[in-house]
Amino acid sequence: CGSIHAHRRGMLARAASSFARANAQRSILPAVSRHARLFRTSTALAAGQGSHIHRDSAENNEDTPFEFTKESLAEIDKYLSRYPDTPQGRMSAIMPCLWVVQQQMDRAHSDIKAQSKYEGAFTFDRPQGSGGWVPLKAMHAIAEKLGTSHMAVYEVATFFTMYNRNVQGKFHIQLCATTPCMVCGAYDILAAIEKHLGIKCGETTKDGMFTLTEVECLGACVNAPMIQVNDYFFEDLTPQNVVSLLDNLKEGKPVMVGPQNDRIHCLGPQGRTSLTTPPKGPYCRDLSQIADP
Amino acid sequence: EGSSRSRPSAASRRDAAPERMLALTSRALQSAPVRAAPALSRAFSTAERTYGGLKDEDRIFTNLYCDGSPWLDGAQKRGDWYKTKDIVLLGPDKIVAEVKKSGLRGRGGAGFPSGLKWSFMPKNNTDKPQYLVVNADESEPGTCKDREIMRHDPHKLIEGCLIAGTAMRANAAYIYIRGEFVYEAAVLERAIDEAYKAGLIGKNACGTGKDFDVHVHRGGGAYICGEETGLLESLEGKAGKPRLKPPFPANAGLYGCPTTVTNVETVAVAPTIMRRGGDWFASFGRKNNSGTKLFCISGHVNNPITVEEEMSISLRELLEKHCGGVRGGWDNLLGVIPGGSSVPIMTKETCDDVLMDFDALKDVGSGLGTAAVTVFDKSTDVVAAIGRLAKFYAHESCGQCTPCREGTTWMNKIMDRMVTGDAKLEEIDMLMEISQQIEGHTICALGDAAAWPVQGLIRAFRPAMEERIMMKQAGKL
Numbered sequence: 001c002g003s004i005h006a007h008r009r010g011m012l013a014r015a016a017s018s019f020a021r022a023n024a025q026r027s028i029l030p031a032v033s034r035h036a037r038l039f040r041t042s043t044a045l046a047a048g049q050g051s052h053i054h055r056d057s058a059e060n061n062e063d064t065p066f067e068f069t070k071e072s073l074a075e076i077d078k079y080l081s082r083y084p085d086t087p088q089g090r091m092s093a094i095m096p097c098l099w100v101v102q103q104q105m106d107r108a109h110s111d112i113k114a115q116s117k118y119e120g121a122f123t124f125d126r127p128q129g130s131g132g133w134v135p136l137k138a139m140h141a142i143a144e145k146l147g148t149s150h151m152a153v154y155e156v157a158t159f160f161t162m163y164n165r166n167v168q169g170k171f172h173i174q175l176c177a178t179t180p181c182m183v184c185g186a187y188d189i190l191a192a193i194e195k196h197l198g199i200k201c202g203e204t205t206k207d208g209m210f211t212l213t214e215v216e217c218l219g220a221c222v223n224a225p226m227i228q229v230n231d232y233f234f235e236d237l238t239p240q241n242v243v244s245l246l247d248n249l250k251e252g253k254p255v256m257v258g259p260q261n262d263r264i265h266c267l268g269p270q271g272r273t274s275l276t277t278p279p280k281g282p283y284c285r286d287l288s289q290i291a292d293p
Numbered sequence: 294e295g296s297s298r299s300r301p302s303a304a305s306r307r308d309a310a311p312e313r314m315l316a317l318t319s320r321a322l323q324s325a326p327v328r329a330a331p332a333l334s335r336a337f338s339t340a341e342r343t344y345g346g347l348k349d350e351d352r353i354f355t356n357l358y359c360d361g362s363p364w365l366d367g368a369q370k371r372g373d374w375y376k377t378k379d380i381v382l383l384g385p386d387k388i389v390a391e392v393k394k395s396g397l398r399g400r401g402g403a404g405f406p407s408g409l410k411w412s413f414m415p416k417n418n419t420d421k422p423q424y425l426v427v428n429a430d431e432s433e434p435g436t437c438k439d440r441e442i443m444r445h446d447p448h449k450l451i452e453g454c455l456i457a458g459t460a461m462r463a464n465a466a467y468i469y470i471r472g473e474f475v476y477e478a479a480v481l482e483r484a485i486d487e488a489y490k491a492g493l494i495g496k497n498a499c500g501t502g503k504d505f506d507v508h509v510h511r512g513g514g515a516y517i518c519g520e521e522t523g524l525l526e527s528l529e530g531k532a533g534k535p536r537l538k539p540p541f542p543a544n545a546g547l548y549g550c551p552t553t554v555t556n557v558e559t560v561a562v563a564p565t566i567m568r569r570g571g572d573w574f575a576s577f578g579r580k581n582n583s584g585t586k587l588f589c590i591s592g593h594v595n596n597p598i599t600v601e602e603e604m605s606i607s608l609r610e611l612l613e614k615h616c617g618g619v620r621g622g623w624d625n626l627l628g629v630i631p632g633g634s635s636v637p638i639m640t641k642e643t644c645d646d647v648l649m650d651f652d653a654l655k656d657v658g659s660g661l662g663t664a665a666v667t668v669f670d671k672s673t674d675v676v677a678a679i680g681r682l683a684k685f686y687a688h689e690s691c692g693q694c695t696p697c698r699e700g701t702t703w704m705n706k707i708m709d710r711m712v713t714g715d716a717k718l719e720e721i722d723m724l725m726e727i728s729q730q731i732e733g734h735t736i737c738a739l740g741d742a743a744a745w746p747v748q749g750l751i752r753a754f755r756p757a758m759e760e761r762i763m764m765k766q767a768g769k770l
Contacts, residue, residue, distance in 0.1 A: 082467075082508040088548055091530030095513055099472075118359065122483070128475045152530070159532035159691075160513025162472045178434045179634060179681045180591040180667045216516065216685050217434040217634075218473050221591040221665065222599050231475045266441055266589075267358050268596030273615040274347070279355035282375035284568040287383060293390035 052158045066137035075100045090146045094156045097142040098163050102132035108170045113254040131230035133164035169204040169211035174228040178217040184224035192239035222266050235259045345606035352601050353565045359445040365487040368448035378499040380567045381459045388460040394571030396583035401556030402662045404651040413543040414461040414551050421550040425463040429470040429557045430519040433633035435665030438587035439557040443477040447484035453560035454507050461553050465506040469524050472512045516689035520737045521554035534691045535737035578604030582650035586664050593620040593670035605650040620670050627669045632662025634682045635742035637749025679750040680708035686743035697740040700731035714765025725751050
């Protein structure tokens with residue numbers, strides 16, 4: 001019996017050494033990390049913020065406590081009422097719950113003095129979720145609240161890019177660099193931000209104030225180039241005005257949301273070419289004239 | 294020894310080849326125009342009329358630039374929620390017939406006839422609820438029209454939900470809005486609250502005796518959740534990985550119930566179509582391409598803007614009338630992507646006289662998609678622009694099926710090398726073949742959407758790709 005095992009060990013050792021010899025020219029790394037290299041380049045890993053795999057850290061491990069506040073629980077009940085009251089319907093609340101967690105973990109909202117150039121514009125009285133992150137125990141709390149498994153919450157939290165599974169800087173700068181923004185100079189904006197903050201894309205500043213990531217199209221293409229910082233869009237950027245924007249954010253000074261220049265919403269810099277006359281009032285044709293189909 | 298002196302060696306021939314081919318290609322680039330797809334007569338404006346020049350009184354989205362209040366008071370002043378009760382009481386069949394008469398085609402990219410799509414919902418179902426799901430996951434690069442509707446004219450959408458929901462015999466509507474649209478979602482939530490308080494939706498909506506709920510569901514940053522079954526998976530609380538079709542959502546959709554997923558703009562124009570008539574809507578645009586459309590023009594124009602114009606307007610008029618023209622003049626134009634990143638790029642020669650509608654753009658080998666026009670002038674590195682789109686699709690692939698997961702990653706890697714020129718000339722044909730192996734072999738249309746920009750680049754700008762490679766081989770890069 002022992003000799004069979006020794007025989008097999010010998011075979012494996014011989015196979016391993018010939019494998020290592022064959023790969024010696026290509027790579028000095030052992031076979032296992034060759035596969036890890038492939039994993040790092042796979043699409044699955046490219047999505048989301050970093051690895052799918054949870055790595056315990058000082059601020060995020062199975063012993064880090066997390067509890068929903070009373071306000072958060074009320075929000076969750078509000079969202080639960082939107083879906084059928086069945087086990088399947090309650091699963092729909094996983095995404096809103098993840099947003100509630102991120103809202104609860106937001107530490108930056110009150111320090112962003114967001115101003116709008118438009119009279120009567122809507123302002124957020126509470127964080128909307130993009131300034132926070134989702135701890136591991138929060139995912140467990142969601143699973144418990146909804147009566148589902150931890151894995152069900154993990155699947156959703158790892159699939160969507162906006163759920164941050166690690167601590168972010170106070171201000172999460174998300175720069176859009178997809179082609180419409182790219183041809184309008186998004187990578188120049190990225191270079192300006194990297195130079196000003198002294199970090200590369202994907203990193204957080206040492207003082208924990210800014211995290212910089214490149215994201216895909218944010219849907220504000222006619223106001224390119226632009227960034228999202230926590231819950232706000234800042235559009236029509238130049239390498240100069242983005243630097244003053246970041247300084248103002250850091251110092252807690254008022255910042256203008258939307259276009260950073262004179263543009264109004266999606267109107268071009270040259271102004272409007274339509275809707276130059278006021279809209280007409282209510283009108284409806286005689287509906288009784290509609291024939292049966 | 295003697296033979297190597299009288300003939301150039303194989304090595305020197307190999308080194309000289311890129312130089313010779315580079316010289317040939319550069320001459321070719323200067324003299325011969327790039328061969329575009331043959332232009333069919335349908336693509337050109339007919340002798341009877343030209344399209345464009347939409348008058349303000351015919352515009353549907355009159356608060357596009359937020360000149361008035363987006364809330365209920367402003368909406369009612371602009372004519373929203375007017376005689377909604379009478380419209381709802383017309384009943385599903387009359388509403389669907391009117392939408393069919395209007396010729397409305399889906400505004401979310403596919404352009405499927407809306408009246409026909411809404412008529413697929415079961416008419417005699419009594420055991421399951423039926424749902425309208427509004428696709429507000431506007432993530433197609435270049436597209437930013439639905440955000441204008443939701444933040445400046447949300448009541449058009451909410452009223453549209455009620456009317457489209459009636460047409461589909463739906464009990465409730467879910468508006469799936471992308472997670473990045475934080476402001477738009479907040480405005481929409483508040484507008485829905487207003488509508489509930491005013492009794493316009495909810496129990497006994499508008500006094501019709503019908504109950505109709507409208508709910509907002511925020512996404513979390515995934516382009517694939519703009520695909521209708523990916524959206525339904527995400528709405529059901531799972532990862533947004535699309536389902537195989539059949540079964541179609543009209544038979545088995547949200548929670549297994551009959552569901553129709555429609556774009557924001559399609560739903561938002563329904564009330565105006567009912568009030569002004571399907572004939573009125575059909576009076577704009579060419580046959581089978583009727584109505585008005587929100588165009589988002591970005592990139593190298595002097596006046597990037599979102600504007601509502603008539604369908605079948607010529608691209609040149611759209612850019613010159615509303616966008617201040619191409620940066621540096623029309624002759625500085627390199628190419629245009631007319632319908633969001635998923636449609637093939639068009640060369641300047643095609644752009645000179647193409648009309649902006651579904652059929653005309655399909656005839657020239659592109660597509661209207663979401664009417665998100667991205668303009669590139671001659672300063673653009675077009676290989677890098679399409680290369681960045683390849684990276685976008687590789688990032689956004691959900692990973693479920695092998696052709697897309699592996700194919701988009703592979704195309705991304707090859708395109709990265711095409712941008713730097715670190716490729717071989719035969720790899721261009723290999724790239725075309727890879728894209729054809731992805732196209733049509735995937736669970737959902739993201740595979741096709743990833744393949745088309747690359748195919749468009751090869752068809753329209755192959756000489757630019759070849760020049761890049763040969764310059765690199767000749768040591769000039």
